[in-house]
Amino acid sequence: MAATYRIAVMEGDGVGTDVIEAARMVLDRIATNADYIPTDVGWEFWCNEGNALPERSIKILKECDCALFGAITSKSKDEAERELAPELQGKGFVYRSPIVELRQRFDLYTNLRPCKAYAGNSLNYRDDIDIAIFRENTEGLYSGIEFFPFPDEVRKAIGKHNRAMDRFNDVSSDEIAISLRVITKRGARRIVTRAFEYARDFGYSSVTLAEKSNILLETSGLMSREAWSIAEEYPDIELRETNIDAQMMWLLKNPNDYGVIVTSNMFGDIVSDLAAQLVGGLGFAASGNIGEEFAIFEPTHGSAPKYAGQYKVNPIAMLLSVKLMLDWLGERDKAAALEAAIASVIADGRVRTYDMGGLASTIDMAKAVAERL
Ligand code: IPM
Ligand code: MG
Secondary structure (H helix, E strand, O other): OOOOEEEEEEEEOOOHHHHHHHHHHHHHHHOOOEEEEEOOOOHHHHHHHOOOOOHHHHHHHHOOOEEEEEEOOOOOHHHHHHHOOHHHOOOOOOOOOHHHHHHHHOOOOEEEEEEEOOOOOOOEOOOOOEEEEEEEOOOEOOOOOEEOOOOHHHHHHHHHHOHHHHHHOOOOHHHOOEEOOEOOHHHHHHHHHHHHHHHHHHOOOEEEEEEOOOOOOOHHHHHHHHHHHHHOOOOOOEEEEEEHHHHHHHHHHOHHHOOEEEEOHHHHHHHHHHHHHHEOOHHHOEEEEEOOOOEEEEEOOOOOHHHOOOOOOOOHHHHHHHHHHHHHOOOHHHHHHHHHHHHHHHHHOOOOOHHHOOOOOHHHHHHHHHHHO
16 A cells, blocks of 8 residues: 655645645545644744744654645734734744744755746746746855844954955944855755756756856855856756846746756745746746755745635645645656646636636636646
């Protein structure tokens, strides 16, 4: 008998609940042998417990093979503090994005974001776009190493090693904020390697490193050096290097020229939203947060609180994330069948959610996909 998977289900909040329901409908139809374990995460846990990602949830995740994640609201530091239960305010609770924390705690260093223009989707910017973004998911500008106010010792230490700090000598500590962009050789090598492996597995002829090594001499420079050294091991795949700003322009100009794109965390965050829009918007953008032994699959879109519970949003991003999960579990046939069912509903054009100019609900779309399976 096939193994029974243990899959944690974190619906989160906002439309997370709606799209997770859609995912379950489709998974039940595929008849994957799995236990689904509801796992607390989201804004209400922040407000009531001062922690959007309670430790009990981490414990569940550690006992699961992988997880599905719906969506989560994240707000600025000040807004988060205001919405905290009155008895928790002023007690030093700090809101951190649970998904970013999960990526880092479970070392899910690959954020895979495929963006495909499915035939017949009237929202496609061009036909035949097929891009897979590999976003480094644990370091870069998301390192969490930030300062405000800027401690004098840190300022002095930096000044000792880098004269560029002198330009800010006249700025007082409470008028300067600093975020560190951390790129490690290990981090650079493993994301670039995953990108090349994926290109080889799925038949892409090129990998494009989109960084900014003309300005970020050290961090982008390190990524670039490592990428060129790794490329030697993949003589069948061409490595190209671009600057991220120009890359955004080229993606609009010639999206069909690109296959696999690899980049650091924040650039990947930005370029993946742009690439999503090329293939119909966030309703079509799936992602996998993948480590060596654990992975979390989530739509790229946020929690869209104004649509919460209305079953309005397009679940295709979530369903394509389920497809990525099935791939990762090694259920390649089921993954391919699910993708084919989604593609066929899109091509058919009869069931369309509001973003596609139709009136179908989240559930109508999930049903249509389930019926094709
Ligand atoms: C994404 C999102 C997240 C990110 C937010 C919700 C923390 O924009 O997954 O792209 O910044 O990574
Ligand atoms: Mg983003």
